[in-house]
Amino acid sequence: MEVFVGHDWAEAHHDVFVMNSEGEKLAGGRLPEGVEGVAKFHELVAGHVDDPAEVTIASETDRGLFVAALIAAGYRVLAVNPMSTARYRERHVTSGAKSDPGDARTLAELARVDGHNHRPVAGDSELAGAVKVLARGHQSLIWTRQNQTNQLRSTLREFYPAALKAFDGLASGDALAVLSIAPTPTLGRQLSRSKIASALKRGGRQRNIDKRAVEIQAVLRSEQLEAPTVVADAMGSTVAALVGVITELQTRIGGLETELADHFEQHPDAKIIESLPGLAMTLGARVLAEFGDDPNRYDTAKCRKNYAGTSPITKASGTRHVVLARHVRNRRLADACYLWAFASLNASPGARLFYDQRRDRGDTHHSALRALSNRLVGILHGCLRHQTAYDEHTAWAHREQLAA
Numbered sequence: 001m002e003v004f005v006g007h008d009w010a011e012a013h014h015d016v017f018v019m020n021s022e023g024e025k026l027a028g029g030r031l032p033e034g035v036e037g038v039a040k041f042h043e044l045v046a047g048h049v050d051d052p053a054e055v056t057i058a059s060e061t062d063r064g065l066f067v068a069a070l071i072a073a074g075y076r077v078l079a080v081n082p083m084s085t086a087r088y089r090e091r092h093v094t095s096g097a098k099s100d101p102g103d104a105r106t107l108a109e110l111a112r113v114d115g116h117n118h119r120p121v122a123g124d125s126e127l128a129g130a131v132k133v134l135a136r137g138h139q140s141l142i143w144t145r146q147n148q149t150n151q152l153r154s155t156l157r158e159f160y161p162a163a164l165k166a167f168d169g170l171a172s173g174d175a176l177a178v179l180s181i182a183p184t185p186t187l188g189r190q191l192s193r194s195k196i197a198s199a200l201k202r203g204g205r206q207r208n209i210d211k212r213a214v215e216i217q218a219v220l221r222s223e224q225l226e227a228p229t230v231v232a233d234a235m236g237s238t239v240a241a242l243v244g245v246i247t248e249l250q251t252r253i254g255g256l257e258t259e260l261a262d263h264f265e266q267h268p269d270a271k272i273i274e275s276l277p278g279l280a281m282t283l284g285a286r287v288l289a290e291f292g293d294d295p296n297r298y299d300t301a302k303c304r305k306n307y308a309g310t311s312p313i314t315k316a317s318g319t320r321h322v323v324l325a326r327h328v329r330n331r332r333l334a335d336a337c338y339l340w341a342f343a344s345l346n347a348s349p350g351a352r353l354f355y356d357q358r359r360d361r362g363d364t365h366h367s368a369l370r371a372l373s374n375r376l377v378g379i380l381h382g383c384l385r386h387q388t389a390y391d392e393h394t395a396w397a398h399r400e401q402l403a404a
Contacts, residue, residue, distance in 0.1 A: 003048050004115070005075075006107030007059040007067075008100045013037075014066060017104040018044055023112060028104065038069045058111035060085060060103075062121045071121055078111060078118040085110065122294040127267055132289035134260040138253065139286065139332060145171060145249045152242040159227040159235045160185050166219040171246055177203030178216060179243045184236035186229075188220035260285050269293055275389040276380060277351055278344030283336055287380070290333035301381040309334045310374035341373035350396025351376070 003026060008015040014037055018027040027044045031037040045055050052074035059067060062079035071077050089098070089106045110118075124132075149171045156163045156170075162185060167175035177199040182188040196213040205212065226232065264270050264285040273284040291297075291304065298304040305311040309329025344351040351372060358368035379395050 001049060002054050002056070003045060004108050004112040005045065005055060005057040006104040006109070006111065007057050007070075008103040008107060009059065009061055009064065009066065010100065014041075015100040015104040016041065016044065017101070017108040018048070019105075019108050019112060020048070021112065023109065028101070030101075033066065037066060038073075041070070042073070056111045056115050058107040058115070058118070060107070067121070071123075077121045078115055079121050080107060080110060080118055084118070088114070119297070122292045122297045124292040124294050127263065128288065128293040131260070131263050131267060131285055132292075134256060134263055135286045135289035136332065138256040138260055138282070139335075141249055141253045141256065145246060145253065148242055148246050148249065152239065152246065155235060155238055155242065159232050160188070160239070162188060162220050162222060162224045165222075166216045171250070173203030174200055174205060174212065174216075175203075176243055176247050176250070179239060180247070182220070183239040183243065184232050185220075185224065185226055186232065187236070191217060191220060193217055257282065264288065267293070269384060272383050272387065272389055273380070276340075276344075276376065276383065277348035277390070277392075278340045278342070278376070280343075283340050283343070286332065286336040287340065290330055290336065295384075298381060301378040304381045305374055305377050307333075308337055308373075308377050310337055310370060310377050312370075312374075337373040337377060338369060341369045341376060344372065344376060348392060348396070350392055353396070 002021050004019050004021070006017040012033055014031045014033070016028055016031060017025070019025050026048055029040075029044070031040050049055055053076065055075045057070060057075050057077045058080050059077060060080055060082050061067060062077075067077060085103060085106060088110050089103070092106070092109075093102070152170050153164065163175075163179060164170075166178070169175060170179075178188075178191070178196060181195065181199055182191050193210070193213045196216050197209050200209050200212060227235070261281050264281060267288060269288060270284065273279055273288055274281070276284075279287060291307070298307065302311065307330070341351070341355075345355055346352075354375060355368050355372050358371050359365070363371065379390065383390055
């Protein structure tokens with residue numbers, strides 16, 4: 001007997017609904033988090049099946065300890081996009097009503113009727129899972145650092161314009177080191193060249209220290225508009241706090257990057273991924289993390305491209321035919337693929353030719369990079385499928401022949 005289960009998760013509990021192949025309710029309820037919840041789930045389905053493989057579970061999440069325990073027990077778990085759940089709910093409920101138990105029933109019905117249209121949770125290796133955690137943590141800290149840097153720039157613009165002229169990048173070692181000892185215009189004007197030079201050394205600069213110190217001192221002592229002293233001191237305290245946060249983020253990002261490199265280099269696919277143009281350690285690790293390493297997850301290159309969000313979507317109705325970029329996608333993977341395509345322009349003649357041809361046809365810079373990333377994802381799929389390193393001639397020879 002085959003049964004279907006809908007799983008609606010929350011932070012502290014899980015709502016489940018169990019039905020048979022005819023759509024009749026067999027069991028259901030709210031389960032607690034942790035070992036107790038998993039044990040009660042087993043009890044709910046144990047009286048209806050002999051083999052865990054006969055249970056299909058539809059869930060809106062593919063991660064977490066609860067889901068991992070269900071997969072480890074041998075259940076077939078489907079990862080369902082919340083948008084799909086919402087659209088399926090509207091087939092049966094037009095009032096707009098929504099509840100967690102109701103969503104669990106909707107997911108169970110979806111698994112029963114449309115389960116073949118949804119992918120099972122990928123069976124990635126533990127090492128790939130570790131790379132994913134580290135890569136996402138590393139990227140999240142970089143995004144946080146950018147947010148803090150933007151806040152620092154906004155604050156300096158209000159009362160300390162000389163600092164913005166003195167430093168191109170506020171997250172650089174030079175900027176953080178100098179601003180840590182001179183967070184206000186008054187303190188900035190008082191800095192001697194020797195103090196600035198010492199700060200630059202602490203910030204990690206090793207070359208042109210004296211020359212850079214002279215340049216910074218000249219800018220900080222230039223005539224600028226000033227805020228009242230009380231206001232400037234208050235904003236200086238904010239600058240000092242932001243500089244401290246950004247400095248700590250820099251340290252933590254570096255530590256995570258080292259650990260990420262150690263884990264990524266241990267993965268058997270690392271050498272293949274790094275062989276592709278534009279994919280060094282950090283981007284390569286992000287690509288591996290978001291695609292996963294389950295060899296059966298993507299049947300074709302088209303499936304991998306769709307998951308990456310690089311392949312365009314077509315809207316056709318009557319005489320109207322429009323091709324659009326995908327906006328609903330894995331943001332982390334899309335960001336990695338975009339950066340990958342940009343980096344490949346200087347690393348691969350074939351990629352550069354492809355980009356130039358798209359530009360000649362009228363594509364914008366971003367559109368051409370999206371098309372290039374789509375092509376690169378297809379090449380990656382072939383390399384991983386055949387376990388072969390990237391070869392420039394194999395990847396682009398047919399396009400060079402067409403161009404000729």
